[in-house]
Amino acid sequence: MTTQPIHFYQVGSFAVGNRLLDDDGRTVQSDPNRTNSLDSGHRACQGCGEALGARYAIDAAMRASQGRLVAVNATGCLEVFSTPYPETSWRIPWLHSLFGNAPAVATGVAAALKVKGRSDVRVVAQAGDGGTVDIGFGCLSGMFERNDDVLFICYDNEAYMNTGVQRSGATPPAARTATTEAIGSEAGNAFGQGKDLPRIAMAHDIPYVATATVADLHDLEDKVERAMQVHGARYLHILVPCPLGWGSASSDTIRVARLAKETGLFPVFEAVDGKVTGVSPIRHRTPVEEYLSIQGRYAHLFGKHPRTDIIARIQAMADRNITTYGLLAEEPADIDPKGVDV
């Protein structure tokens, strides 16, 4: 599914050096003339996955739209750290309205551009997981259902980080947050159904849905590029580790994101017209412990009295993803997500 044309591994890592690629194959980020849409000098924490994800995604969208882009932003970390008055890090037209209305505001922007015949200008809306799966969900579903011409990007760091790490509908089971403290026998967030927004998006039969992580730049940029090639409602869900909220080292942001994918806990796939058309296969299947143990939010699962039972439940979730999406297969399985057994 990725258009990445080469399949060799360098120096034992999965990184593909841009300098070994033809110009066409190089990332937007490697281009010294990239837009730098989210410019340096913003107030994000060290190692912020969201700042990284937003710059990757918006720069790619800028290239895809030849620089004709308008962004709408929900309230959240990204909004706060990028625009402390009177400064702004955005080098693109950018509008922040409220926490829960970014999809609808983007619909309005798209409608205005359409009525004015500005077909050259494209619209992205962006929000964290709270602004997407919780408070913004009604507006998002409405935007999907109407198939408005908006690319909506969720930067998922799995909790309300802006307000001090509280649980969101995207917080995974067992994770410690300020409102799901690591106390009691079922410490951390409860095991529930979860709110799987990519699949909910697919259920709207919108033309394009994809997930990505900040660990695979080529894949992320390719998905933005493909999303921008189509019109209508599109959804991109990017996993962006939060060193503060996850209790991971700032230098480990990419590593944690990669492990989320390699364990199977965060399936990376894309779907066209409501059907999964491709997955990023796991290259080295990794037990979930490796992912969990480097994050403070799961510290209560380890230590003197390790909760192997809970770790096993999380491993089962990863295994189920691997089966559901065919994450170990070389070629993507013929998947009908509507028939997926969860």
Place this chain on the structure above:
Amino acid sequence: MLRQIEGSRAVAETVALCRPEVVCAYPISPQTHIIEAIGVMVASGALAPCEFINVESEFAAMSVSIGASAAGARAYTATASQGLLFMIEAVYNAAGLGLPIVMTLANRAIGAPINIWNDHSDAMAVRDAGWIQLFAETNQEAADLHVLAFRLAEELSLPVMVCMDGFILTHAVERVDLPDQAQVDAYLPPYEPRQVLEPDDPVSIGAMVGPEAFEEVRYLAHLRQLDALERIPALATAFEEAFGRPSGGLVSPYRIEDADIVIVALGSVLGTIKDAVDARRDAGDRVGVLGITAFRPFPNDAVREALSRARSVVVVEKAFSIGFGGVLSTDVAMASHDTGCTLRTIVCGLGGRAITSRSLEQAFAAAALDELDSLTFLDLDHEIVERERTRMTTTRRSGPSAENILRDLGTVASRID
């Protein structure tokens, strides 16, 4: 052109003449006829270019309007009651961002108990949101105020809410003189945004503002509302010159020159009040009326001047602040604090309760004799209230009050008023 037309239809056709480019709608009684009619005009091509968007909530309706306005389109929406409350966060936001959205508010009560009928609780709930709020007395004025509202909004970069009484005006079929396209085009220039989302000149709109500048930003919003106090009369004069009839303005006085008693009110009840006042004039009381057209910004000076000769002021309100009393009364009291008049409040018409000229006449007659209470709930059935009060004192689980009262009243469908 003179038409015998439903108020909603008149507003819809007038809004269409204002060439809105994005109209967003979520249905709520009694606003529905307005957006339905605009939807038909967009679908038929009669209103073009225009994007008509059916959304999933009022919160989305105002949010779409915000996005459209920020991207440089003339944006319009309409709502009422619960819908206004559901969008209230975005209502404040539109004003804070300085986006010249025009919205019709088909005034309706707020529940619980759920009630679809008219009063002004909804408008009062957002009086501090930073929107200009204009109240229509008639359907003619409701239609005309929209033309003025778009121009005012865009001149000042502030959103304007045109309040018209739900059902009483929206569903009333009356004579309305509708302007033609050329007249409206001559009065209302194309929208030239003060700020716009434009790739050629990127700006960040909606940045976070801390304590170091928030008060200044808010004060600026206040100053721009005060600017509206200058612009509203000027635009009303320009409107009269362009359309040949007066409409809008800050206040509308009626027989106040020699009035001892001035009745102050908002909206369609002014018509009924004028009939009652004429009757009291015939009976010898020197009574006049002051209609407030611009509720926000509140025309302090114009109100003080109009009330300066009155001995007594009676504010007739279709809303009240529970636990206190009149809402408009508070503003009127502030405006007239140094004129030496006594101020009384009549709360009436809540949840669509008919306001009859008979009851008003009695109240005004009592006011002339200084026998009107400082806070009067017109036509309130005290006995019903007492019965429920007794139930509540004698029984812990007395049950839901609204249902108890309805049971006491018997079949309501059989009553005319």
Place this chain on the structure above:
Amino acid sequence: MFQVRIHGRGGQGVVAAAEILSMAAFAEGRHAQAFPSFGSERMGAPVVSFCRIDDRPIRTHEPVMEPDALVIQDVTLIHQVELFAGLSADAYVLINTSRSFDELGLGEFARRFHRDRLLTCPATELALEHLGRPLPNAVLLGGFAALTGQITLDAIGTAVRERFPGAVGDRNMAAAAAAFRFVTLEEEEMVHASTD
């Protein structure tokens, strides 16, 4: 000012009737105001609408409490709703029924009014005959024109055709004209009866 109250049930065009009457008055250069009783009523529920007609602009927005004329589109409401509330002895009443006041149990009641101002008209039958549907609203307006003389049949025709363009308007108008003739004949008979 002439004030009219129209009673019927949801689906019978009660609101449209007041609207058409106001449009007819407008067509004659008069001021008129029509409005419904604003219920969130469903099909079949009792519905009230109002119409005021005057030579001057109408300012009041209160409901019609003391009507000069009452039009009752659905006779089954008679014992359910206070149809006659606020009615003066000079008022006009037009009831959609093929039965007499005595048959309706209103014989005693009717004697409180001018006999020639209380009439029945089989509007549903006329509607079925001309429209093929039991919609009595426009039909009764023809009867109303004949009964009250407040509006001409021509003006009703103008308004009906504006509200229902095309064949539907024509058929409604034919039914209204039939009702006009029916009521006119009734009145004439009554005059004969009183002179005999």
